[in-house]
Amino acid sequence: MISMIEQGPIRPPSEAGSLLIRLTRNCPWNLCAFCPTYKGKKFSFRQVAEIKRDIDSFKEIERELINLSNELGCGGRIDGKVAGAAYGRYGFLYYHVGSWLASGGRNVFLQDADSLIMKTADLLEVLGHLRAAFPSVDRITTYxxxxxxxxxxxxxxxxxxxxxxxxxxxxxxxxxxxxxxxxxxxxxxxxxxxxxxxxxxxxxxxxxxxxxxxxxxxxxxxxxxxxxxxxxxxxxxxxxxxxxxxxxxxxxxxxxxxxxxxxxxxxxxxxxxxxxxxxxxxxxxxxxxxxxxxxxxxxxxxxxxxxxxxxxxxxxxxxLPERDRLIFRLGRRGGVYRFLDDLSRRDTRARLEMALDQILSEGTLDDAIDEMRRQYI
Ligand code: SF4
The missing domain is CATH 3.20.20.70 (Aldolase class I)
Incomplete structure (x- = not known):
């Protein structure tokens, strides 16, 4: 039986493929004026034993994924197919572990906001346990x-x-x-x-x-x-x-x-x-x-x-002429442009021109963009 695994709310985008292990909860500082990520949430250390239990549970999930792989005729190998099937049968956490193992099981990200605040001896104990459980791990990162x-x-x-x-x-x-x-x-x-x-x-x-x-x-x-x-x-x-x-x-x-x-x-x-x-x-x-x-x-x-x-x-x-800058900003914030060269895509451009005219007839692009940006944060 897998005991409950605790994971935090965020990781850097570059750690999308990493296994997430929560060492502490929330942020010990929690005062930065621009950052509401952990507002109203109290910082706490997790016990070393508790973190090690999470690691053991990840190991148990690996065993279940191997069983699932055998059942699917994949010879015990954990690949994208097994991870996808695990998602359908057991939910996101199994998918998370399955896709991590499928990509080599090398990268681990330690959560939450300030993991090095742990006592070094405790941190070393956790890292030792992790690498003993998953010898494939060779890159551990943290905030x-x-x-x-x-x-x-x-x-x-x-x-x-x-x-x-x-x-x-x-x-x-x-x-x-x-x-x-x-x-x-x-x-x-x-x-x-x-x-x-x-x-x-x-x-x-x-x-x-x-x-x-x-x-x-x-x-x-x-x-x-x-x-x-x-x-x-x-x-x-x-x-x-x-x-x-x-x-x-x-x-x-x-x-x-x-x-x-x-x-x-x-x-x-x-x-x-x-x-x-x-x-x-x-x-x-x-x-x-x-x-x-x-x-x-x-x-x-x-x-x-x-x-x-x-x-x-x-x-x-x-x-760029002002109109082109407005079009680019609208396209970028609307999620249809990524690069300046996208401005030359005629089909999208025509739609953005119409949308821009509509926005400008009702208010300012800045207000409209502020609204769009809020969807990303
Ligand atoms: S999570 Fe980072 S940015 Fe947010 S309050 Fe803590 S230290 Fe500041």
């Missing part, structure tokens, strides 16, 4: 706050690497101390630098998240420049762009209502993105725009070789 990373010693981080931790995802959001204080990030730019460097020194792949538009109008100049400073000083393996969308249930929404924060327009955010990229120097980071809220998905590539290409994409968008 961690910079301040939490800073509390670990270099020796502890090295031990975690030996135990399988390969990548840490950290929300930097901005490099500006003023912005970070305003959004209550609980870290300064230099903390992000120190934590990023400590992880790199320990041999961990570092993925830092930056929120385009996070400085609003007040810090529109400072935010991209200071963020570039932090990225230049860390040289992380990845920077993932996210674009600010003020979520209704966030503290930031109240700040907007009171007039304390004025968000940038989409075009202003694109200009800010240009300043940020232009000011990245001497690093080998890969920039990734893998989120639907980023207007220009094609602004992706490795530095330094793709820098001009990325700036070129931004310039191409900014040089």
């Amino acid at each position: 961690a706050r910079s301040r939490t990373v800073m509390k670990k010693s270099g020796g502890e981080l090295a031990e975690l690497v030996r135990a399988g931790i390969r990548r840490v995802h950290t929300g930097v959001e901005s490099g500006s101390d003023e912005v970070l204080a305003f959004i209550k990030k609980g870290a300064r730019g230099d903390d992000h630098i120190l934590a990023g460097r400590m992880l790199k020194e320990a041999g961990v792949s570092v993925c830092q998240y930056v929120i385009l538009g996070m400085g609003g109008k007040r810090w529109a100049e400072e935010h991209p420049l200071q963020t570039a400073r932090v990225i230049n000083d860390v040289d992380p393996d990845f920077v993932r762009f996210r674009t600010l969308a003020v979520k209704e249930d966030s503290t930031l929404a109240g700040m907007v209502d009171k007039g304390d924060f004025a968000p940038l327009s989409e075009d202003e955010i694109v200009r800010e993105e240009r300043v940020l990229i232009e000011n990245l120097h001497g690093i080998k980071t890969r920039l990734v725009s893998d989120h639907i809220l980023n207007l220009l998905e094609e602004v992706e590539g490795r530095l330094p070789e793709d820098k001009e290409k990325m700036l070129g994409s931004i310039d191409r968008y900014l040089a």
Whole structure:
């Protein structure tokens, strides 16, 4: 009998194929003004024994999937067919484990928001149990706050690497101390630098998240420049762009209502993105725009070789006639465009022209787009 397995609400998009194991519940900080993910939810540690029971249950699911595979004539092999059949018979969790095993069972993501906050000894015990149960696991990743990373010693981080931790995802959001204080990030730019460097020194792949538009109008100049400073000083393996969308249930929404924060327009955010990229120097980071809220998905590539290409994409968008920019924004937010080249698709264009005229006759595109963006957050 499988005991109840607990999983948290989120993971990075790049960990879509990873097995999700919940080490702690919710976020120990839970104060960032833009983030409602864990609002009203109390942080708690899970007992090591409880987490190990979850791992044992995943193992039990693997055994049941092997039985199902034999029953289906697949010779005990767990592949996409077995995972699909498991979904129909046992539900999503079996599908999750089945598709993970079908793809090699290598990647595991530790939830929730700040797994490194666990005592290192407890974390090592869990990781040891996991790798004994699933020897195929060779890449374990997690979210961690910079301040939490800073509390670990270099020796502890090295031990975690030996135990399988390969990548840490950290929300930097901005490099500006003023912005970070305003959004209550609980870290300064230099903390992000120190934590990023400590992880790199320990041999961990570092993925830092930056929120385009996070400085609003007040810090529109400072935010991209200071963020570039932090990225230049860390040289992380990845920077993932996210674009600010003020979520209704966030503290930031109240700040907007009171007039304390004025968000940038989409075009202003694109200009800010240009300043940020232009000011990245001497690093080998890969920039990734893998989120639907980023207007220009094609602004992706490795530095330094793709820098001009990325700036070129931004310039191409900014040089479009205003009507084309509106059409592109509408197409992107409506989910029918991904790249600037999509503007030349005549069938879609005709429909977007009609939709745009309708929207403009009733109000503004910004209001309509705000409504569409809310569907993505
Ligand atoms: S640390 Fe992360 S999860 Fe926690 S409140 Fe901030 S953004 Fe949200």
